[in-house]
Amino acid sequence: MNHKRSRALYDRALSVIPGGVNSSVRAIRPYPFFIERGDGAHVIDADGNRYLDYVMGYGPLLFGHDLPEPVRAAVQSAASDGPMYGAPTEVEVDLAEFVTRHVPSVEMIRFVNSGTEATVSAVRLARGYTGRNKIVVMEGGYHGAQESTLVEGSHDAQRPSSSGIPQAFARHTLPVPFNDEEALRAVLAEHRDDIAAVLVEPILGNTGIVAPVDDYHQTVRELCDEIGALLIFDEVITGFRVGGLQCAQGKFGIMPDLTTFGKIIGGGFPVGAVGGRTEIVEEFTPAGEVFQSGTFSGHPVTMAAGLATLQFAAENDVYDHVNALGDQIRSGMRDILADRAPEYTVVGTDSMFKTIFTRADSEIQSDDCETGCQQDRSCTRFSDCPKNGSDVQCAETDRWERLFWPAMKEQGIFLTANQFESQFVSYAHTETDIEETLEAYKMFFE
Ligand SMILES: Cc1ncc(COP(=O)(O)O)c(C=O)c1O
């Protein structure tokens, strides 16, 4: 494939944009290809190369790159009315009503502009509401580029995971392993009077894809209640993807106190949101005392896109389609790996999928499945399911980035270049697209 133009654009970008990209994950080695436009399930780069896309904007693009007609019309109409006003509009209320009607735990919602802003606001709200300082997060979880959660290490040896964050901030963040009830129980007992919230992705979506073991979230819910801490579900990825319009909380039957949203809820435009019980969400200013604000929040074009997207998903076979293709790609990949690379693991659920390049000597290999995880039940090698971030981090990251990703790209398949980021099928993908992808996958492993 020729990448002359992308290469030249990257050289230009490097001198005016740090690292040549506006989000770190896009800095693909040796250089990213620059996208010119989307077309259904495909993207076309600046040199005219066409790729079948499973990155899907890192999650927001439920329909792929062509908006269904009602969504396109809603966006165009909102944009042509004037971009934004700094005053409320009806469509914000419409979208808030839609979300509160469908998502079990959400009675009230505040819209912001990114998933990061949503988790920042949710953490502040939890601290303000409870009058406590500490939050518990999951090792390998990700909640955006925010000070309170860019923390690594264990709960008693935590440190900021980025330069520029004071050690003092990390002191208030307690990471525990996902799916480990005992570890959580111990940390909650030790800090019980100062824990404002447990913040958890219902399915880890940024460190491979790790599903909760049976009843894990139920236990987390009960433990939070015991000490008066809030349970915050970060549904920035899973929201309106896993479990359809009820989100992952509907699928798992859990009522968190707060939920953060992003990605799909804005129909492909910049968005975030914090929803939950009225008595908590009403603590946001101006109704309450927890400051929250934003020039672009509830942006009319985003709100129109989000509402039309969710309405279209409610009225059409969108979730049936993407989930069926998710099953097709996961089971096809499992079949290919079974006799070619049985040490590798296919993970995911609904329309999310990923292959974890687990090492052959990984401790998580075992003959009998004991994880009880809620991974896609068609998994034939259940024993291999990763249970937490550490299980995934022992993957052959280098093999993914240096061999697998470029090989798939050369065959016209655009996957996430990072071993740990989720991949998605969209409403624009077809069974034929999946078959083509599986052929490319098979060629690599052969
Ligand atoms: C679970 C989760 N929370 C929060 C974020 C932050 O969202 P954003 O990138 O829109 O700030 C992301 C992804 O970026 C995410 O995957």
Ligand SMILES: N[C@H](C=O)CCC(=O)O
């Ligand atoms: N891990 C992020 C979201 O899921 C990737 C998107 C980004 O930060 O650019």
